[in-house]
Amino acid sequence: MSARVVMVQGCTSDAGKSTVVAALCRWLRRRGVAVAPFKPQNMALNSAVTVDGGEIGRAQAVQAQAAGVAPHTDFNPVLLKPNSDTGAQVIVHGRAVGNMDAVGYHAYKRVAMDAVLASHARLAARYAAVVVEGAGSPAEINLRDRDIANMGYAEAVDCPVILVADIDRGGVFAHLVGTLALLSESERARVVGFVVNRFRGDIGLLQPGLDWLERETGKPVLGVLPYLHGLVLEAEDALPRSREAKEGTRLRVAVPALPRISNHTDLDALRLHPEVECLFVGPGESFPACDLVVLPGSKSTRADLAWLRAQGWDKAILRHVRYGGKVIGICGGMQMLGRAVHDPEGIEGAAGSDAGLGLLDLETTLAPTKQLRNVRGRLLPGGATVTGYEIHCGVSTGRGMTMPVVQLDDGRSDGARSGDGRVLGTYLHGLFDAPDALAALLGDAGLDRAAPLDLVALREATFDRLADTVDAHMDTAMLASLFGLPPC
Known part of the structure; x- marks a missing residue:
């Protein structure tokens, strides 16, 4: 078996990469595809213990749940857990190898890339599909040298890339066009399309911008995902962005x-x-x-x-x-x-x-x-x-x-x-x-006689809701082609 590998990168941190990967994992699982999530390098303080006794980023454990597989250290071979403003504990294949500052880790990236490619090879041999999450933005010029998290990995394994941007932040067209402009020619070529995330409003008002984007870049818009309220997904790292008012709290x-x-x-x-x-x-x-x-x-x-x-x-x-x-x-x-x-x-x-x-x-x-x-x-x-x-x-x-x-x-x-x-x-x-x-x-x-709450059931409902959103708002024919599936 040789897996179809598709990478999801974002124009910014928190553009929705983790959520899109979880959505695609559940979408593929519902079609009977043996799928695994993968993030070459993660920087997060929320982590999970794997079935093989190691430690990975929490987001990859969530994506594994969406895919219906047990979390494994190969899903996130390099995890950085910041312990100061300039340093982090470096975890490779689930085990801490030491604390490093930014300069020290930059030199270590050659070793880290070997770990990434070893995990990639094992997953590609075991699964029919691997959905990969990038980190931050591929357009960080200062981090391009020895990159293992975004295009450096994509170029090494020769996989297509879907680029996600968050329209709720504003400036979505600048994010997408600007990110493409800062990539090398070969990197631009492997971007197969865009996903606009967290859209609110009338899609008809957005359509002229989408048409311009496709003419300007020659890349298709694979989907416009709505702003989904009430998702129950464990956060990769950041604290909740807002406090939601509740009635009847006791x-x-x-x-x-x-x-x-x-x-x-x-x-x-x-x-x-x-x-x-x-x-x-x-x-x-x-x-x-x-x-x-x-x-x-x-x-x-x-x-x-x-x-x-x-x-x-x-x-x-x-x-x-x-x-x-x-x-x-x-x-x-x-x-x-x-x-x-x-x-x-x-x-x-x-x-x-x-x-x-x-x-x-x-x-x-x-x-x-x-x-x-x-x-x-x-x-x-x-x-x-x-x-x-x-x-x-x-x-x-x-x-x-x-x-x-x-x-x-x-x-x-x-x-x-x-x-x-x-x-x-x-x-x-x-x-x-x-x-x-x-x-x-x-x-x-x-709090006597507290109302029941089942987190597992809420998470499962969220995964299915995400897969439904893929069906309703993305180009599933293009997705099927990318993953080698019959046309939807």
């Missing part, structure tokens, strides 16, 4: 928007719940009155803890607990709730130790080996089913761990609880995802 949750927040998709079930108001609190904002505080994961726990203190939010959280409020810490958030965080080997920055918030009786020591596991278990007390995953370098010990939050199916226990039960912490990402666990945790925070 519980307020506050989440500090840490500078290096990781896996904030843990909060998706809370954001989507009709009776919960979930607020990400940004720098300079007053910490709001709330029922529950969730301290999320962090790629740089000590640095984010210092930032939390600089905002004065440590005092706000302690006051919240003193007056009867509840707190849940997830991964790095649990580490912050303990007595201290130690980093003797400088895993996340300068070696040293910092005092925690002291709300849990535990201390954490960061270690070089990262724990990567998909897990199932039971929430304590009560026994509600929990599904999730672990991605952490810390080892936490202390008396608080003798009152765990979760009993895992593998025989281990996880997490810690304060003596009064107001504060709990866990290493499990995805704590709120299972319906029974969500209901139990909301009930503990004060």
Whole structure:
């Protein structure tokens, strides 16, 4: 088997590449095609644990769900997890190989490209189709040398490219024409068409512009996708762009928007719940009155803890607990709730130790080996089913761990609880995802008889909605030709 490979690139970050790839994966799956997603290089702090025990970007795990396959490290062979403004942890084939600054990683790209092409070859041999997502924009001139994320990869494997632009931002024609102008002649030749994303309004008013675009560039418009409200897709990295007002909320949750927040998709079930108001609190904002505080994961726990203190939010959280409020810490958030965080080997920055918030009786020591596991278990007390995953370098010990939050199916226990039960912490990402666990945790925070919410069902409905959108708004005959399918 030799797969048909099609790459989706964007004129800008957040143009909709991830969503279009997920849509095409589900569209192909519904036609009986064995399809895999692929992103050569991803830069994101939201990640997932794979079936082969590695780590990939969260967006590729979502696309794998759309394709109906288990997430694998080959779907995202190079993952960069920023831990400062100029550096990142580099993960290759699911395993961390070290921290690098931008200059160091640029030199490393030759090695990274070998990893990318090895994963590409394995996927091309195993699947009938591979839908590839680019990163950022292919028109970043300063990043063209040794590029492995966009046209450098496309040229190496000789695949066609679909170019996506976000009309909701404005300037869509300039984005498309300008991007083409900045490509080399061979790169322009492999762009087979455009997708205009997030369109609102009357398509008739847009048509003259589309006609001009096709005459000007000689490239077809493969589709104009409408602005789809209410999609339930885990974010690749960025925090939600807006707060949607809800009526009838009965519980307020506050989440500090840490500078290096990781896996904030843990909060998706809370954001989507009709009776919960979930607020990400940004720098300079007053910490709001709330029922529950969730301290999320962090790629740089000590640095984010210092930032939390600089905002004065440590005092706000302690006051919240003193007056009867509840707190849940997830991964790095649990580490912050303990007595201290130690980093003797400088895993996340300068070696040293910092005092925690002291709300849990535990201390954490960061270690070089990262724990990567998909897990199932039971929430304590009560026994509600929990599904999730672990991605952490810390080892936490202390008396608080003798009152765990979760009993895992593998025989281990996880997490810690304060003596009064107001504060709990866990290493499990995805704590709120299972319906029974969500209901139990909301009930503990004060929301009795919470409305049911099934994230898995909502995501599946979103994938099918995306595939329906492809059928309704894209040139499916052209797509069928690109993927070697009979005409639609």
